[in-house]
Amino acid sequence: MEFIDALTGGFSSLGSLPIAIALVIGxxxxxxxxxxxxxxxxVTIAVLLPFTYGMAPLGGISLLLGxxxxxxxxxxxxxxxxxxxxxxxxxxxxxxxxxLARQGQAQRALSLAFMSAFVGGxxxxxxxxxxxxxxxxxxxxxxxxxxxxAILLAAVCVGKAYRRQFPAAMMMMGLGFFLxxxxxxxxxxxxxxxxxxxxxxxxxxxxxxxxxLFGMAQALVMVSSPVPQFDASLIQTAxxxxxxxxxxxxxxxxxxxxxxxxxxxxxxxxxxxxxxxxLAYFWAQQGAKDPxxxxxxxxxxxxxxxxxxxxxxxxxxxxxxxLGIPGDAITAIIMGVFVVHGIxxxxxxxxxxxxxxxxxxxxxxxxxxxxLGLLILTVKPLARLAYVNPRILGxxxxxxxxxxxxxxxxxxxxVIIAALFGVFGLVCARANIPTIPLILGMVMGDTxxxxxxxLLGRSDGSLEPFVTRPMSLAMLIVILIIxxxxxxxxxxxxxxxxxx
Amino acid sequence: xxxxxxxxxxxxxxxxxxxxxLSCVAVCIWLLSTQLIQPYPHHANWFESAALFPQLSLLxxxxxxxxxxxxRRHQSASGESEELDSSAANIHDAIAMLLAFGLxxxxxxxxxxxxSTLIFLLAGCWLLEFERRTSLIxxxxxxxxxxxxxxxxxxxxxxxxxxx
Numbered sequence: 102m103e104f105i106d107a108l109t110g111g112f113s114s115l116g117s118l119p120i121a122i123a124l125v126i127g128x129x130x131x132x133x134x135x136x137x138x139x140x141x142x143x144v145t146i147a148v149l150l151p152f153t154y155g156m157a158p159l160g161g162i163s164l165l166l167g168x169x170x171x172x173x174x175x176x177x178x179x180x181x182x183x184x185x186x187x188x189x190x191x192x193x194x195x196x197x198x199x200x201l202a203r204q205g206q207a208q209r210a211l212s213l214a215f216m217s218a219f220v221g222g223x224x225x226x227x228x229x230x231x232x233x234x235x236x237x238x239x240x241x242x243x244x245x246x247x248x249x250x251a252i253l254l255a256a257v258c259v260g261k262a263y264r265r266q267f268p269a270a271m272m273m274m275g276l277g278f279f280l281x282x283x284x285x286x287x288x289x290x291x292x293x294x295x296x297x298x299x300x301x302x303x304x305x306x307x308x309x310x311x312x313x314l315f316g317m318a319q320a321l322v323m324v325s326s327p328v329p330q331f332d333a334s335l336i337q338t339a340x341x342x343x344x345x346x347x348x349x350x351x352x353x354x355x356x357x358x359x360x361x362x363x364x365x366x367x368x369x370x371x372x373x374x375x376x377x378x379x380l381a382y383f384w385a386q387q388g389a390k391d392p393x394x395x396x397x398x399x400x401x402x403x404x405x406x407x408x409x410x411x412x413x414x415x416x417x418x419x420x421x422x423x424l425g426i427p428g429d430a431i432t433a434i435i436m437g438v439f440v441v442h443g444i445x446x447x448x449x450x451x452x453x454x455x456x457x458x459x460x461x462x463x464x465x466x467x468x469x470x471x472x473l474g475l476l477i478l479t480v481k482p483l484a485r486l487a488y489v490n491p492r493i494l495g496x497x498x499x500x501x502x503x504x505x506x507x508x509x510x511x512x513x514x515x516v517i518i519a520a521l522f523g524v525f526g527l528v529c530a531r532a533n534i535p536t537i538p539l540i541l542g543m544v545m546g547d548t549x550x551x552x553x554x555x556l557l558g559r560s561d562g563s564l565e566p567f568v569t570r571p572m573s574l575a576m577l578i579v580i581l582i583i584x585x586x587x588x589x590x591x592x593x594x595x596x597x598x599x600x601x
Numbered sequence: 602x603x604x605x606x607x608x609x610x611x612x613x614x615x616x617x618x619x620x621x622x623l624s625c626v627a628v629c630i631w632l633l634s635t636q637l638i639q640p641y642p643h644h645a646n647w648f649e650s651a652a653l654f655p656q657l658s659l660l661x662x663x664x665x666x667x668x669x670x671x672x673r674r675h676q677s678a679s680g681e682s683e684e685l686d687s688s689a690a691n692i693h694d695a696i697a698m699l700l701a702f703g704l705x706x707x708x709x710x711x712x713x714x715x716x717s718t719l720i721f722l723l724a725g726c727w728l729l730e731f732e733r734r735t736s737l738i739x740x741x742x743x744x745x746x747x748x749x750x751x752x753x754x755x756x757x758x759x760x761x762x763x764x765x
Contacts, residue, residue, distance in 0.1 A: 152755075268672055272623065272665030278658035279627075286651040292639045293651055294630065317702075322687045324729060325694035493739060496725045499702055500718060500747060503709075508757045516706055520699075527695060530687040532616035534669075542658075550654040557648035 104230050107455070111463025114159055114456050123160040124464060127167020128471040134168065135175015136483055139323045139491040140498070141188055142172035146434050147315035148501050151308050151509035158442040159460040163468070165435045166414075166461070170222055170468050173374070173411045174476060177214035179487050182207060182339060183331045190374035190413075193382040193406035200398035207338040211480065212345025213400050217356065217407035219473050220349060224360050224408075225367065225415025226465035229422075233458065234451060237423040241448035245556035246566040250576035252549045255426045257580050258369060259538050270538045273529075277542015280305045282550060300514040307437050307543055309506040309519035314536050315430065316502040317523025322530065323495030331487075339484035341477060348400060349408075355385040355401040359408025366409075367416020367428065374413040381409035415465060421446055422458060425548060430537040433544045440544075617670050624666030631659040697728050713762035714752055718744040 115121060134145045145168050153161030176191035181198035194214055201210035243251065256274050263270040283294045284304030295301040349356060359381040366377035385405035386395050393399040417428040425447035427433035439446045444454060451458055476483070506519035529536050560566050568574050582589075634652045635641045642650050705721040712720070719740055726736030748765070751757045 155755075265672070265676070266669070268665045268668035269620070270665075272620070272662050272669060275627070275658045275661030275663075275665055276623070279630075279655055279662060282655040282658065289642060289645075289651045291642065291651045293655060294637045295639075296637070319685055321695045321698060322685060322690045324698050324725070325690040325692065326687075327689060327691075492729050493731075495698075496722065496729070496739075497743065499698070499725070500722065500743065503702075503705065504714075504747060504751050504757065507709075507759070508751065508755070511758055513706065513710065520702060520706065524699065526685070527687060527690075528619065530685040531690075531692070532619045534616070534620070536685075546654075546658070553654060554649070557653075562646060562648035 103234065107230060107234070107459045108463060108466075110456060111459030111461075112467075114460040115163070115463050115467060117157075120157060120160045120163055120460075123156060123164040124167055124468060125471055127164035128171045128468050129167075129475055131168040131171015131173075132175040132472060132475060132479075132483065133171075133486060135172035135188075136178045136486045137489055137491075137494060138179070138185065138329065138487060139319070140494055141319075142168050143315045143430055143434075144319045144498060145172070146431055147311040148498065148505045150311060150434055150437055151505040153438050154441060154509060158438065158444055159457060159464070161438040161442070162435060162457075162461060163464045165438060166464050167468050167471070169431055169435070170411065170414050170465070171472050173222075173414070174215060174218050174472050175483075176410075177218065177407060178211065178339070178480070178484055181210045181214060182335045182484055183487055185329065185331055185487075188374075190378050190410045192375070193378040194403055194410070196382070196396050196406075197399050197402035200396070201400075201403075202335050202338065204398055205338070206398070207335055208340040208342040209345040209348070209400075210398075210403060211339065212341045212343075213348055213403045214407045215341070215473060215476055216346045217349045217359070217404045218411040219469055220356060221360060221363055221408040221411035222414060222469035222472075223466060225364050225412035226462060226469065227415075228364050228412075229415040229418055229465065230462045233419055233422050233462075236419065237448040237451045240423050241451075243448070243572070244566075244570065245552040245559070246570045246573040247576070248552035249549060249556060250567065250573045250580070251424055252426060252545050252552070254576050254580050255420075255424075255545065256538075256542070257583050259541055261583055262369075263535055263538075266533070266535055269534050273535055273538040274542040277539040277544075278546040278549065279542075280310070280539070281543045281546025287551075288554060300512070305518065305543075306509065306515065307434075307440070307540075308509045309515040310522050310543060311434050311437065311540060312502050312506045313519040313522025313524075314526040314540060315434075316498055316505070317519055318526025318530060318536070320495040320498035320502065321523060321527045323491045323498070326491070328490055328492060336484045336487060339481050341480055349404045352390055352401045352404050354388065354390070355381075355405040356408050358384045359405040359410075360412050363409035363412030364416040367413035368419050369428065374410050377409040377413060378406045381405040411469075418461060418465070422450060422461065423448060427541060427544055430540050433537075433540050436544055614673075617673055620666045620670045620673075624663045624670075627659040627663040627666065631656055631663070694728070698725065701725060701728060709762075710760050711762055713764040714759045715744055715748040716764040718747055 130145060134140045134142060146165050149165060153164060176186060176188045177194050180186040180191040180195035181202050184195055184199045186192045186195050198210040198214060260267045260270040283301055285302055286293050362377045362381045382402055382405050385401050389401045391399050391401050395402050417432045420426045420428050421432050421436050427436045436446055502519060503516055506515040509515050526536050556566055567577055634656060638652055701721060701724050705717055708717040722740035722744055723736060726740060
C-alpha cells in the first residue's frame with residue numbers, strides 16, 4: 102500500500118510541465134547518444150550537469166535519468182545494425198543481434214532488444230520502489246562507524262572491479278578523496294591546499310571535473326582518432342515488428358536470468374552493466390528453449406543481455422538513494438544534482454524529501470514508456486545517426502563542454518579546471534589509468550571525512566567503535582576478505598600443489 | 602656495454618613515469634601539509650586535525666601508485682580497462698586541438714562568444730581536414746545556434762567584449 106502511495110505521489114510530482122519536458126528531452130537525448138558513435142551517456146550527462154543548476158531538483162534528475170536509460174536502448178541499434186556496440190554493455194546484444202540482422206531479420210532483432218530492455222527497465226524501477234524503503238530504514242540505523250565502513254567497502258569494490266588495475270584505481274580514489282578536501286575545512290575553517298588561489302577556497306567543483314574527465318577527454322580522443330569504418334548496408338533495414346515485440350515473453354527463463362543478474366549487479370558499486378549482460382548471456386545458454394546456436398542469432402541471447410542491461414539502472418539508484426553511495430560514474434554525476442541542490446542522498450532523504458524519492462521512482466517508470474514510444478516512432482531515421490562523423494561530434498562536445506563548465510558559475514575558472522582535467526583524462530587514458538574512481542572519490546570524500554572525524558571525535562581517537570558495532574565489524578570483515586582474497590587463493594593453490 | 606641497470610631503465614615506460622610522478626606529488630603535498638593548511642592546527646589532537654583525512658587520502662594515492670608501478674613492472678600487460686579507449690588516437694592531433702581550445706578560452710572574454718566560437722569551429726574543421734563546405738555549414742550553424750540558446754535564451758553572460 103505504501104508503495105502504491107509512493108508511486109501516486111511520484112506521478113503527481115512529474116505532473117508539472119518543466120519536469121515532464123525535461124524527462125522527454127532526456128529520454129530522446131539518451132536514445133540519440135546511444136546511437137551516435139563514440140558518445141556515451143557519461144559524456145552527455147557530464148556536459149548536461151551544469152544546465153541542471155537552474156532546474157528543479159526532480160527536473161534535473163529526470164533529465165539525466167532519461168539520458169542514462171535512453172542510452173541503454175540506443176546502444177542496441179548500432180550493435181544490431183552495424184556490429185558496433187556503443188557501450189561495453191551492448192556487446193552481448195551484438196553477438197546474436199547482428200547475425201539476425203544479416204539474416205534479414207533486423208526488425209525482429211531490434212524489437213526483441215527494445216522490448217527486453219523495456220521489461221528490464223520497468224522491473225528494475227519496481228524493484229527500486231519495493232527495496233529502497235526497507236533498505237533505507239535499515240541504513241537509518243547506521244552511525245558514523247557504519248557510514249565509514251560502507252564507503253570504504255564501496256571504494257574497495259570499485260577498486261576490485263578494475264581487477265588487475267586495483268592499485269591504480271585506489272590511487273585515483275585517493276586522489277578523489279584528497280580533491281574533495283581542498284578548500285575551507287567546514288569544521289575548523291582552516292584553508293586546506295588552496296595554494297592561495299581565491300577560487301579554490303570553495304573547493305574544487307565537481308561539475309568542471311566531470312565535464313573535463315568525461316566530456317573533454319572523450320572529445321579529444323574522438324577528434325584525434327581515425328573515423329571508424331563499418332558495413333552500413335543494414336541501416337536501411339531498421340524498423341520494428343509487432344510480433345518481435347511479443348517474442349521476449351516466450352522466453353521467461355532468459356528474461357528472469359537477465360533481470361536477476363542486472364538488478365543484483367547494478368547494486369554493486371562500479372561492477373557495471375557489462376558484467377551483468379555477459380553473465381546473463383552465458384547463463385541463458387544453459388537450458389535455452391530456442392534451438393538456434395548462440396552467436397548465430399538466438400533470440401534468447403538478446404533477451405537475457407538486454408534485460409540485464411536495462412535492469413541495472415534501478416539497482417544502481419538503490420545505493421545512491423538509500424546509502425548516498427554511487428554505483429558508477431554516471432550515478433555519481435547524477436548524485437551531483439542532489440548535492441548541487443543541497444539535498445543529501447541517504448536514509449534521511451526518505452523522511453525529509455519523500456517527493457524526490459517518489460519522483461525518481463515514477464521517473465524511471467515513465468522514462469521507459471517514453472523511450473519505447475519514441476523508438477517506435479523514430480527508429481528508422483534514428484539508425485541513420487550512426488553515419489555521423491565522430492570527429493564532428495568531438496568538436497561539438499568541446500564547444501558544449503566550454504559553455505557547460507562556464508555557465509555553471511559564469512566563471513572562466515571552471516573552464517580552466519575542465520580543460521586541465523580533460524588533459525589529465527586523456528593522459529590517464531593513454532596510460533591505462535582509470536579515472537572513474539576519481540569522480541567517485543570526490544563524491545564520497547566529504548561524507549567519509551565528516552563521518553570519520555565525527556566518530557574519532559566522539560571516541561577520543563579510539564578505533565574501537567569500528568569493531569564493537571556489529572554492522573561495522575561485519576563490513577570490516579568483508580573488506581578484509583576482499584583485500585586478502587588473492588593472497589588466500591595463492592595460499593590455497595600452494596597448499597594444493599604441495600599435497601599433490 | 603649493456604649493463605643490467607641500463608636494460609632495466611630501457612624497459613621503463615612513460616606510463617610508469619606518470620604513476621611515479623603522481624605518487625611523488627602525493628608525497629610532496631603530504632610533507633608540505635604544514636604549509637599548505639593555513640593556519641596549521643599544530644596543537645590539535647591527531648584525530649581532530651584538519652590534516653588527518655587529506656593526509657590519509659594522499660597516503661592511499663602514493664601507495665596505490667607505487668603498487669601499480671610494481672605490478673606493471675612484473676606483468677606483461679596491465680589490466681584491460683573498460684574506460685575511454687585512446688589507443689587509436691593521434692596525440693599530435695589531440696595536442697593541436699587542445700591548443701586551439703586554449704586559444705578559444707583566452708579569446709572569449711575579449712572577442713566575444715559568437716565570434717570566438719565561430720573561429721574555433723572553423724579552425725577545428727581545418728585541423729580535422731573537413732571539406733570547406735562542411736566546415737562553413739557546421740561552424741556557422743552551430744556557433745549561431747549556441748549563441749541563441751546560451752546567450753539569448755539562457756542568458757549566460759560572457760562579459761563585455763569587442764565583438765558579439
